[in-house]
Amino acid sequence: MKRFRVPDVVIRRLVLYLRILSEMDLGEGRVYISSQELGDRAGVSPAQVRKDLASFGEFGKQGVGYDAAYLREEIRSILNLHRTVNVAIIGVGELGTALARYVSRRAGRERRYPFRVAACFDSDPEKIDRVIEPGIKIRPPEELAETVERESIDIAVITVPAAAAQAVADQCVKAGVRALLNFAPVKLFVPENVRVHYSDVSLELQQLAYYLT
Amino acid sequence: MKRFRVPDVVIRRLVLYLRILSEMDLGEGRVYISSQELGDRAGVSPAQVRKDLASFGEFGKQGVGYDAAYLREEIRSILNLHRTVNVAIIGVGELGTALARYVSRRAGRERRYPFRVAACFDSDPEKIDRVIEPGIKIRPPEELAETVERESIDIAVITVPAAAAQAVADQCVKAGVRALLNFAPVKLFVPENVRVHYSDVSLELQQLAYYLT
DNA sequence: TAGATTGTTAATCGATTAACAATC
């Protein structure tokens, strides 16, 4: 599978499909879902659904549709969600705290939620050793490199002030982290083998403002 | 300006250009910036920059570039950011609180930041009347409609649990809100004259997981 | 003037949609 490079936007929709399949109640027997229905629920065309899935293999039966439970597990595999994904949160302000708790609580609740908050960091000496959630203690930035190594950190979530974000990103990259989720309102410059996603409230608000009136 | 429909992705980049121009130090005299430099800083090609701007008019001088301060104000106008944009936050858990404080503090600090947290809502009776930031008191959901009207709410930020998000969106739409920023991990179905943007941490983490290995 | 950079058109690239043979 994945003979060719698959566009980002396809991966994004795969996550949506997985979510829909995970929320479906698959009580008794085999449940099939058509590209039409999956598309309706995800807000995309049936052709899009079929094409997206076809990037990775043949998962359906003509005339019948897709076995929901089977497709769900196939997508989980494609997305690397069958193993634990270790996350570090850098910057434990209000947002960082909220995210750390959200992710760790959800992991505690849902058996299939693969993300684990493996570490949290803050540069404020006052906060070091504070426990923000059972099992999650705030560490100082000096311990970043060794922790990334020891805990096999896969993704660093950056929730520090904008002015500090690039330096934090540099440290993460140096420590070997290959995926960043940046909440600071700045573009991060990283080597091309490192992937950065952004979550930027101010940007969203500013974009939405355009569509007013 | 805006003779034709401008793609969403252009508006998104306009926000980036605005941010870069706003962060530039425009001390003395006229400062010019070329599409090359603006593009470098925003991470897009110079041709892209010129084409994006050309959707709205002619802002540059051949052989010279763009007057940074002038372009900044033009983009601000295009994006509707010259007037106050009123925001309501629905759901004042940890994330909602963090966002309310972030936006209102930034508005207090930056003279040109146009967003105002005009109201906050939560359905928990315990939280009603609690003040989360000077001038921002939590209101009960029953007051949503009248508040949207009275405060001219432009954008509703939805930070309620996933199970409640669609109902909240319906209420917002009914109350006349035309733009939503949804943090709950669900697709919202709204009339087509209402715009929804999403900020979805779990989705981003799941998408990033794909690129590991 | 000469050099630089815009605004714009044409060419390219890539993603979405339509359509239908294959087949369950």
Next chain:
DNA sequence: TAGATTGTTAATCGATTAACAATC
């Protein structure tokens, strides 16, 4: 079998890039 739906190819659509005349 007949009806339904997939997987896939071709057609369409739209966005990005390249190139260059206009012009500061």
